[in-house]
Amino acid sequence: MKLVGISGALAGEKTSLAVNDVLVAAGLLDPSLKTELIDLREYEIEFAVGAPLSDYNDDTWDVVNKILSADFLIFGTPIYQASISGALKNLLDLFPENAFKHKVTGIVATGWSNKHFLVTEYQLKPVLSFFKGLVPTGNVFIHNDSFNEESDEIIDQDVAGRIQKLANEMIYLQRAINDR
Template identity: 80%
Template sequence: MKLVGISGALAGDKTSLAVNNVLVAAQLHDRTIQKELIDLREYEIEFSVGAALADYNDDTRAVVSKILSADFLVFGTPIYQASISGALKNLFDLLPENAFKYKVTGIVATGWSNNHFLVPEYQLKPILSYFKGLIPTGNVYIQNDSFNLESDEIINQTISERIQKLAEEMIYLQRGINNR
């Protein structure tokens, strides 16, 4: 199975690190899992204008192709102004309606304050559902003070445990879908 993680942040390292932690946890749980991190900072994704995918640049087509070919996915977003990142929303606008059918779609979000912990629940979950994604029960919200300021490593043990549980639940659910 191939697990693809998407970091929807265009600035900072926290979201990318959090998504990568889910990928690593999944591979530690099952060494046969192939993992790939798509960090949107490393690609020139064009702004969605409703055109056919073939009309977009190579980076845009490559990222969409990687997402569509994944067996399951984990999406990471920073929370800006009580919402998901514009870069991640733009990426969603490039995808076909059934992009996540029969795929588990996990959620990791990072934010400055605990005031925004429900943003993934009320904004990202409905989007993933629209694309027919199966959403695990254990999405992870990581407040900035859970990171080491110098290394950006997650230092909150509870958060690390929740990331591990998310990875395990995603694997369990995706295996169930694959074995139906």
């Protein structure tokens, strides 16, 4: 199985590190798992205009195809102005309706306010469900205070435990989908 993580932040390190932590936790739980991090800062994703995918640049084409070819996915987003990042929303606008059918689609979000955990429940979760993704119950919101100020590493052990549980739940659910 291949788990692909998508960091939807164009600035800062926290979201990318959090998504990577899920990938690492999943790899430790299942060493046969292949993982890949797609950090949107490293790609020139074109603005979605409703054109066929073949009309977009190579980076856009490459990222969309990596995501479509994954067995399951972990989406990461910072919460800006009580919403997911525009970069992540733009990327999602490039996918067809059934893009995530039979795929577990986990969520990790970072933000300054504890109230921002609701953004993933009321914005991102419905979008992933629209694409027929199976959204786990153990998605993780990480307050910015849970990161080391200098290294941006997660220092909150409760958060680290929730990331571990999310990785475990995602693997369990994806195996169940594959085995049906």
